[in-house]
Amino acid sequence: MKKLFLGLAMSAGTLSFAQEQAASSASPVRFGLKAGLNVATISSDDAKAKAGIYGGVFANIPVAGNFSLQPEVLYSGMGAKNKDNPGIRLNLDYISFPVMVQYNIYPAVFLEAGPQFSFAIDKRVKNDTRSMDATRVYNGFDFGLGLGAGYYFEQGFGVTVRYVAGLTNIIENSQGDAIRNSLFQVGIAYKF
Structure with a gap:
C-alpha cells in the first residue's frame, strides 16, 4: 500500500511540476491520451x-532544447501463456507510472528511456473453465526500465513503440531464480 501511495505522490508531483513548467516555458506542456497492444511474457x-x-x-513537459519529460499513468495488461498448455494464462493487470525522458531527433521523431513503476490491481491464473486468485503468489509491485521511440503527425496523432524490461522479481518470497516481466508495446497517441 505504501508503494501505491508513493507512485501516486510521484505522479501528482510530476503533473504539478508540469503545470509550473507550462507557465514558465516557451514551449507549452501538452497533455494527451495513448492506447495500444501489449505483447507480454515472463522470464x-x-x-x-x-x-x-x-x-x-x-503530460509532455519540454525541459531543455530537444529534451522533454513525459510522465504517464497507464492501465497495462501483462502476464504470459503456458508454453505446453496455451489455455492456461497468467493475467497480471497493473496501473503503471512510466517517467520517460524523450529526445527529439527531428521535430516529429523521438527516442525515449526511463523507469516504470507498476502496481498490481489484479493477479489471476485462468484456464478455459476457471479463474484462480494469485495474490499470494505474485508481488504487488514491479519496477522496470523502458526504451522506446515514436513519430507524431502534424495533427497531434502519433505512433509509439516501447520495450519494458522488468528488473524486480514478481514472485512473492521466491527461493529460486527471479521471474521478471517483459513487455513490448505498440500503440497510438494523441497530444491535445
Whole structure:
C-alpha cells in the first residue's frame, strides 16, 4: 500500500511540476491520451507471450532544447501463456507510472528511456473453465526500465513503440531464480 501511495505522490508531483513548467516555458506542456497492444511474457522456461492492452494519459513537459519529460499513468495488461498448455494464462493487470525522458531527433521523431513503476490491481491464473486468485503468489509491485521511440503527425496523432524490461522479481518470497516481466508495446497517441 505504501508503494501505491508513493507512485501516486510521484505522479501528482510530476503533473504539478508540469503545470509550473507550462507557465514558465516557451514551449507549452501538452497533455494527451495513448492506447495500444501489449505483447507480454515472463522470464520462465514454460512461458510464452500473451497479448493484452494498455491505455492512459500523459503530460509532455519540454525541459531543455530537444529534451522533454513525459510522465504517464497507464492501465497495462501483462502476464504470459503456458508454453505446453496455451489455455492456461497468467493475467497480471497493473496501473503503471512510466517517467520517460524523450529526445527529439527531428521535430516529429523521438527516442525515449526511463523507469516504470507498476502496481498490481489484479493477479489471476485462468484456464478455459476457471479463474484462480494469485495474490499470494505474485508481488504487488514491479519496477522496470523502458526504451522506446515514436513519430507524431502534424495533427497531434502519433505512433509509439516501447520495450519494458522488468528488473524486480514478481514472485512473492521466491527461493529460486527471479521471474521478471517483459513487455513490448505498440500503440497510438494523441497530444491535445
